[in-house]
Amino acid sequence: MKCNFKSILYISITLICSQFAHATDEINVYSARKEAYIKPLLDQFGQTHNVQVNLITAKADALIQRLLNEGKNTPADVFITVDAGRLHRAKQAGLLQAIKDPAILSQVPHQYQDADAQWVGLSVRARTLAYRHKNVKEEELSNYEALTNASWKNRICIRSSNNIYNQSLVAAMLAHHGEQATQAWADGLVANFARKPQGGDRDQIKALAAGQCDLAVINTYYLGKMMTADAAQQAAASEATLFWANQDDRGVHVNVSGVGITAHSKQPELASKLVAFLLTDASQAWYGEVNLEYPVRDGIEINNILQQWGPFKADTLNLTRLGELNAEAVRIMDRAGWR
Numbered sequence: 001m002k003c004n005f006k007s008i009l010y011i012s013i014t015l016i017c018s019q020f021a022h023a024t025d026e027i028n029v030y031s032a033r034k035e036a037y038i039k040p041l042l043d044q045f046g047q048t049h050n051v052q053v054n055l056i057t058a059k060a061d062a063l064i065q066r067l068l069n070e071g072k073n074t075p076a077d078v079f080i081t082v083d084a085g086r087l088h089r090a091k092q093a094g095l096l097q098a099i100k101d102p103a104i105l106s107q108v109p110h111q112y113q114d115a116d117a118q119w120v121g122l123s124v125r126a127r128t129l130a131y132r133h134k135n136v137k138e139e140e141l142s143n144y145e146a147l148t149n150a151s152w153k154n155r156i157c158i159r160s161s162n163n164i165y166n167q168s169l170v171a172a173m174l175a176h177h178g179e180q181a182t183q184a185w186a187d188g189l190v191a192n193f194a195r196k197p198q199g200g201d202r203d204q205i206k207a208l209a210a211g212q213c214d215l216a217v218i219n220t221y222y223l224g225k226m227m228t229a230d231a232a233q234q235a236a237a238s239e240a241t242l243f244w245a246n247q248d249d250r251g252v253h254v255n256v257s258g259v260g261i262t263a264h265s266k267q268p269e270l271a272s273k274l275v276a277f278l279l280t281d282a283s284q285a286w287y288g289e290v291n292l293e294y295p296v297r298d299g300i301e302i303n304n305i306l307q308q309w310g311p312f313k314a315d316t317l318n319l320t321r322l323g324e325l326n327a328e329a330v331r332i333m334d335r336a337g338w339r
């Protein structure tokens with residue numbers, strides 16, 4: 001519906017237009033993030049642009065399956081999830097379309113967006129080392145590669161190989177070192193496990209605090225969340241100190257939460273507006289603050305806890321590679337006996 005602003009019926013037509021817009025502008029978001037981590041932002045977009053935002057939250061793989069089942073009839077316009085590996089899965093399944101707005105693509109650092117612009121990062125997540133300061137000195141730590149050293153025998157806690165964060169970590173090793181070296185690394189790492197992989201990243205920190213291991217591999221926001229959780233979690237978190245891995249070479253392994261416009265969105269322009277909104281200064285600051293992740297754009301204010309941890313050098317590997325190398329990473333972990 002087009003409005004002729006020169007018309008003598010300007011006022012009444014504008015009124016009809018705005019009512020029309022109000023009644024029909026709806027956007028559907030499928031998100032794998034916890035509702036509290038995204039809904040307030042979506043509501044704000046809705047208010048600012050006079051759009052009704054409908055949010056469906058579920059696990060990433062369930063949403064990918066749902067998008068596959070719905071095919072062309074999907075009501076979804078936007079897909080939000082964590083980990084470049086999963087964003088890549090959605091891309092490979094033909095569920096996304098290229099983001100065309102050059103302003104979006106120029107705002108997100110090149111390494112944090114898909115090579116074909118099918119998704120862009122919204123926040124950066126660092127997967128690094130946490131050590132039990134009672135037993136470990138900072139000088140003993142350097143990089144992921146050194147975790148295969150015999151001095152770490154029976155001292156490392158890490159979650160299972162079916163976790164995408166670990167798959168992406170191994171995929172990054174593959175991108176940097178190739179198959180043989182990565183296999184040797186995975187074999188050596190598994191040989192140093194303190195226990196059979198179990199639980200999530202918070203459980204690795206709890207095990208470390210309980211003295212079951214001296215070193216854990218974690219996404220930093222879990223430690224941050226435990227620092228502000230109940231007394232037991234705070235106590236566990238206080239036993240762990242964060243260490244930025246690989247600062248003398250390629251930088252710490254990072255990943256993103258990200259967003260894509262669905263292949264069958266009926267309104268890709270509106271979807272693109274939502275993506276742009278998620279990248280504004282205010283959205284980036286809020287999103288990082290609530291999730292304790294890092295903004296994907298430079299120059300955005302970060303949370304106090306993140307400031308305490310100090311600046312770090314991040315790996316500049318293009319995250320598209322993590323998705324491309326996922327299957328090979330899983331095979332390597334399987335062969336290493338990483339359960």
Ligand code: FE
Nearest residue numbers: 082201219222
């Ligand atoms: Fe997580």
